[in-house]
Amino acid sequence: MTTSKLFEPYRGPVLNTPHRVAMAPMTRNRAGETRVPNELMATYYKQRASAALIVTEAVDVSPRAVGYPGTPGWYTDEMKAGWKKLVAEVRSAQVAPAPIFSQLFHTGRVSHTSFQPEGGAPLSPSSDAAPVQLYTAEGMQAASPPEALTKEGIAEVVAEYVAAARAAFDAGFDGIEINGGNGYLVDQFLKAGCNQRTDEYGGGPDDRIRFLVELVDAISLAIGPSHVAVRVSPVNPTNGVSDPDPQSLYTALVDALRGKGLAYLHMIEPAASPEVTRVIRERFDGTIVVNDGYDKALAEAAIRDGLADLVSFGKAFLANPDLPRRFDVGAPLNEPDPATFYGGTDEGYTSYPSWTDG
Numbered sequence: 001m002t003t004s005k006l007f008e009p010y011r012g013p014v015l016n017t018p019h020r021v022a023m024a025p026m027t028r029n030r031a032g033e034t035r036v037p038n039e040l041m042a043t044y045y046k047q048r049a050s051a052a053l054i055v056t057e058a059v060d061v062s063p064r065a066v067g068y069p070g071t072p073g074w075y076t077d078e079m080k081a082g083w084k085k086l087v088a089e090v091r092s093a094q095v096a097p098a099p100i101f102s103q104l105f106h107t108g109r110v111s112h113t114s115f116q117p118e119g120g121a122p123l124s125p126s127s128d129a130a131p132v133q134l135y136t137a138e139g140m141q142a143a144s145p146p147e148a149l150t151k152e153g154i155a156e157v158v159a160e161y162v163a164a165a166r167a168a169f170d171a172g173f174d175g176i177e178i179n180g181g182n183g184y185l186v187d188q189f190l191k192a193g194c195n196q197r198t199d200e201y202g203g204g205p206d207d208r209i210r211f212l213v214e215l216v217d218a219i220s221l222a223i224g225p226s227h228v229a230v231r232v233s234p235v236n237p238t239n240g241v242s243d244p245d246p247q248s249l250y251t252a253l254v255d256a257l258r259g260k261g262l263a264y265l266h267m268i269e270p271a272a273s274p275e276v277t278r279v280i281r282e283r284f285d286g287t288i289v290v291n292d293g294y295d296k297a298l299a300e301a302a303i304r305d306g307l308a309d310l311v312s313f314g315k316a317f318l319a320n321p322d323l324p325r326r327f328d329v330g331a332p333l334n335e336p337d338p339a340t341f342y343g344g345t346d347e348g349y350t351s352y353p354s355w356t357d358g
C-alpha cells in the first residue's frame with residue numbers, strides 16, 4: 001500500500017488521471033520513410049500504457065512541418081489509419097483509463113530544404129537560420145535559411161494544425177498538445193531572440209504570443225478546448241531560441257490562456273528552479289504538468305507543495321516502460337542509452353525490460 005502523492009488519482013477541472021506519473025513526448029524517429037505509425041511504435045506505446053497521461057512524440061502537421069527523418073505525420077490517410085490502430089491498441093493495453101494526447105509540431109526553421117516539398121525553404125516568423133546542424137540523408141548539414149511567413153502563410157499553417165487536430169481527435173486521441181517549446185515554430189514566434197517581425201505577430205509579449213493563441217482558439221473551435229493542451233519551455237534555449245524576459249512573456253501567455261478551459265499546460269523548466277512555473281501556477285486556472293529533470297522524490301515534492309498536478313518523465317519513461325510501478329515498489333531503474341534515442345530498430349526502443357519481482 002503506497003502513501004505517495006504520486007499515486008493519488010487526479011480529478012482536474014477537465015483532465016482526470018489514475019495517478020500522477022505522466023509520459024513526456026519523445027521523438028524516436030521510428031516511422032521510416034513513409035512517416036506512417038507502425039506496429040513497432042504501437043508496441044513501444046503499449047509497453048508504456050500504465051502512464052497517467054501519454055503524450056506522443058511530436059507529429060508533423062504537414063509536409064512543410066518536417067525537419068527530421070522518420071518522424072510520423074498527420075497529413076495522409078495512411079498516417080491517420082496508422083494512428084487510429086495504434087491508439088486503439090494502446091487503449092486496450094491500459095489497465096485504468098488514462099488520457100492519450102498527440103503532440104503536434106511544425107519545426108519551422110529547424111529544417112532543411114531536403115525535407116521540404118520540392119526542396120523549398122523552411123518557414124519561420126523571420127528569415128534568420130537556426131544555428132543548428134540537422135541529421136539529413138546526406139549527413140549532418142546546417143539548417144537551411146527560412147522564408148519569413150506572410151500573413152496568408154500564417155493562416156495556412158493554422159489551418160494545417162486544425163486539420164491535424166481534427167485527424168487526431170477522429171482517430172481516437174483524447175486531445176492534442178501543441179508543442180510550443182524547444183525552438184520549433186511556435187517557440188520561434190514566442191521568443192524575442194528569434195522573432196524579428198514588425199507586424200502584429202512580433203514586438204512585445206502580447207504580439208509574440210498571438211500565433212500560439214490563434215492556434216489554441218482555432219483548434220478549440222474545431223475539437224473543443226477540453227481536448228487542447230499547450231507545452232512550453234520558457235527558459236531552455238534549445239535550437240537557438242531564447243528570450244531575455246521569460247517572466248513577462250509567459251505571464252502574458254498564461255493570462256491569455258486562462259479561462260479557456262484547456263486540458264492542461266505542460267511546463268518544461270528545470271526541476272531545481274521552476275521560477276516561471278511558480279508564477280504560472282498562481283495565475284492559471286487549469287491543470288499543470290511539470291517536466292525536466294524530475295526523479296521520484298522531486299516529483300512527490302512538486303505535487304505535495306502544489307507546484308503541479310502531474311509530473312511527466314522523458315528519459316526515465318523511455319528506459320522504463322513500467323515506470324509508475326517501479327516508482328511505486330521502489331524498484332531500480334534501467335539507464336537510458338542516448339545512442340538509440342533518435343532512430344534505429346527495436347534496440348533501445350522496445351527492448352528495455354519491465355521490472356520483475358524476485
Ligand SMILES: Cc1cc2nc3c(=O)[nH]c(=O)nc-3n(C[C@H](O)[C@H](O)[C@H](O)COP(=O)(O)O)c2cc1C
Pocket residue numbers: 024025026027028056057058103179181182231268291292293294312313314315316341342
Ligand atoms: C529522445 C528524446 C526525444 C524528445 N522529443 C521531444 C518531442 O518530440 N517533443 C517535446 O516536446 N519534447 C521532446 N523531448 C523533451 C522531453 O519531453 C523532456 O522535456 C526532456 O527529456 C526532459 O525531461 P526528463 O528530464 O524527464 O528526461 C525529447 C527528449 C528526448 C530525450
